[in-house]
Amino acid sequence: MILxxxxxxxxxAKLVLDDxxxxxxxxxxxxxxxxxxAGKSSLFALLNGSLHxxxxxxxxxxxxxxxxVAQDMPETADSATDFVIAGDTRLAEARREVAAxxxxxxxERMAHAYTALHDAGSHDARAxxxxxxxxxxxxxxxxxxxxxxxxxxxRMRLQLARALMCPSDLLLLDEPTNHLDLDALVWLEAWLKKYPGTLIVISHDREFLDAVTNVxxxxxxxxxxxxxxxxxxxEETRAEQLLLQQAAYARQQDKIAHLQDFIDRFKAKASKAKQAQSRVKALERMEKLAPVLTSADFTFEFREPQALPNPMLTLxxxxxxxxxxxxxxxxDRSVLAGQRIGILGANGQGKSTLVKTIARVLPAISGEIVEGRGLNIGYFAQQELDVLRPDDTPLGHMIRLARDTVAVDSSGAFSTREQDLRSFLGSFQFTGDMVAQPVGTMSGGEKARLVLAMLVWQRPNLLLLDEPTNHLxxxxxxxxxVALNEFEGTLMLVSHDRALxxxxxDEFWLVSRGGVTDFDGDLDDYQRYLLEEAKRVRDSLKAVEMAAKPAAPPPAPRRPPSAGRLKALRQKLDKLDARMAELHAxxxxxxARLSGTLSVEAITxxxxxxxxxxxxxxxxxxAWLELSAEIEALEAAGA
Structure with missing residues (x-):
């Protein structure tokens, strides 16, 4: 166990765990x-030995x-398969020992090395x-x-595959879902449920945690x-504990106030001095309960759009x-004012491509996109954090954005003074010196909050969000x-966060097999669809593999097989059986001899x-397999 x-x-200098x-x-x-x-990654560092x-x-x-999962970005010309196989440390060690x-x-060393190589799963490592x-x-x-x-x-997915490939008793996963689509996430959940070792996972995906954890x-x-x-x-247990803790604190505060009131009233009276002093000592001995202190919850809201064209756009x-x-x-689709559309689809089917085309990042290859008058798109891309300028500051980003856009609230022009921009950033938890901190030194969550702030500033009426919860x-x-539910415009969302x-x-579009259709069902239905789709892909792969094999010779004309021919083949098969039994013996x-004590010459x-x-x-x-196939073919021909 871990203790x-x-x-x-x-x-x-920061104390992350205390007693x-x-x-x-x-x-x-x-x-x-x-x-x-809070210190989650620091605890991982303790577990892996990089912190003490x-x-x-x-x-x-x-x-x-x-x-x-290694956090560095791999740079190698090795194939994806070879890179993942190399994650099997036991196999790698066995191969080194064979070479040595x-x-x-x-x-004798060779005999042991070959045995260890087989035990390490060399025969099926590639598969x-x-x-x-x-x-x-x-x-x-x-x-x-x-x-x-x-x-x-x-490449980070390949790092994850490499970690899963490694035989382990303890598996540490830090935000493993960040780079995954929903279909890969469903697969990972199923894999982790079967993992026999001890798993410790850091994640901000509540449904993922519910699916795979029991502590x-x-x-x-x-x-x-x-x-x-x-x-x-x-969550339920902690909420109950906080309520009980707050109630106990409140009761203690009442008791302290009562004791203090008695002390204040009677400490000067000689007849009550002894009782007053007794209560002073009781107050000093009392173990003070702490009030329930919780960090201020982060909240924000999208401003009311200036216009709500209907339809927003037509494809x-x-x-x-x-x-x-x-x-x-x-x-051929219309996007209407007020719609809340979740865009579903297995990896590689084109979800992000469709969103980028609507967002004007990619031109449509053919066809026409008709935009409603006053359409104002707010687009959050998966790579949005990468386009932030690492040397610039949150305030610098906002000043540049304010110059490039016209933001108007319900009472008129929204001020673009620096102090107002600072106050706006403060509402997204960028306070004090943080507004002047280089973005490149910030965490993924802080960068994501900055992108959200910039998105809110633009006051869109159509939100296109492609995996917005990564790093949140x-x-x-x-x-x-909460902010999206209160947003008065239209939302189109791609996300692996099922809770979001x-x-x-309110409705789902399914991008699949080169088209877009309505998905009539909920997310549980969609997860079943993904599993069925994965099975379909596996079956198609098997069909491709079978088709790639050399074609069997055309069947001979159907005629009763020669009894003599069948008898001869069966006799030959019996001889093969006998010879294989001898070889196995x-x-x-x-x-058995090799496992004993032999000289080097004898072992060689x-x-x-x-x-x-x-x-x-x-x-x-x-030869046995070929004979068996020939006998079966002859028997089938005579059936």
Missing amino acids: LKNLSLRRG ASAVVNPGEKVGLVGRNG EDHGDFSMPPQWRLAQ AEASGDG RAQALILGLGFQVRELDRPVDSFSGGW TLHIDNARLTRYGGNYSTF NGVAAGYGDTVIVRHV DLTTREALA LRAVC EKDALE EAGGTLAQLNEELAREEE
Whole structure:
């Protein structure tokens, strides 16, 4: 088990854990939650050994193998498959040992090395790696593409696949869903549910946490508290505890006030001095309860749009894609004022491509998009954080935006004075010196809040949001859901955050197989659809593999098989059976001999003989399969 006892932990000058105690038992699946900056990543650093406790005790079984997602962006020309296979540290070590054993000429060492290589899963490593890669949303044609040919988000998926490939007793996942589409997220949930080791995951996706965790560790004000159950259970339990704590605090405050009132009234009276002094001592001895202190919740709102054209826009025969490559075609749809549309679709089907085309980022390949008069689009792209200027400040971004746009509120022109811009940023938790801090030094959550602030400033009437919750903590996600529900314009949302989709969308469009249709169902229906779609893809892949095999010779004209021919084939098959039994017996005897104490010369000789036996067995098995197929064909022809 993992044990923390009275532990204090610092990251630089900041105390992130103070007198913390907790236990994680083998096989538990733990959600590690808390506000951004609470210390979740610091606790991961303690678990992986890159940070050490300042006080108290920390222990973890020394034999446990640890796996976690590397945070660096991989730069390598290795294929995606080879890169993920390399994540299997046990297999890599076994391969190194085989090479060293062969170079040494030590037969006994070679025998042990070959056995360890087989036990490490060398025979199916490629298939296991490719199953992980495909599960995380890659296409079959991408399995052999160089890693450095993928974009950053896809390379991080490969890092995740590499971590899952690694045999482990403890798996640490820090925001694993950030770069995933909903179909890959559903697959990951299913994989983690079957993971036999201990899992600790940091995530701000409540439905993901509910699906995969059965314990919650909460970091708050440098304290670590364990709760049994998933995230929803934790929320309910904590809410009850806070109510009880506040009630106990209120009762104690009443008692303190009563004691203090008695002391103040009677401390000067000789007849009551003794009783007054007794109450002073009681007050001093009383262990003071702390009030329930919670950080101020983050809230914001979209301003009322200046116009609400209806329809917002109309797509007539639109084809969307990149260059000459069409991904979505024949789109005939209208987007009306006030609609709340969730855009669904498996990875690679064209969700983001459609949104980019509507947002004017990509030109339509064909067809026409008719925009309503006064249409004002606010677009949040998946890569929006990347286009922020890292050397510029939040205030600098807002000043530039104010110069480029005309923002008007219901009472007239909205002031663009620097102080007003500072106040506006303050409403998005950019206070004090933060408005002058370079954006490149900020966290992903802070950058996302800045993008939201810039979006609100533009006062859109059509919001196009493509994965807006990446890097947002739960509090900010909830604030976004509230703001979107109060938004008076039209919303089109692509997101893997099912809680957000459920909270704000009234209808769904499905982008699939090159088209856009209405999806008549809820998100649970959609998850079932994704699983069925994944099965369809797997079946089609199998069909492609079968088609790629050499064509079987055309069947011979149907005629009753020769009884003599069948008899001869069966006799030949019986002889093969007997010979294979002999070979297996020789192999077993030789392997038993190798496991004993032999001289180097004897081991070398036995190793060579074993290799010859394996080769002959492979030939005989292949001949056995061919004979069996021929016998079955003859029998079928005579049926």
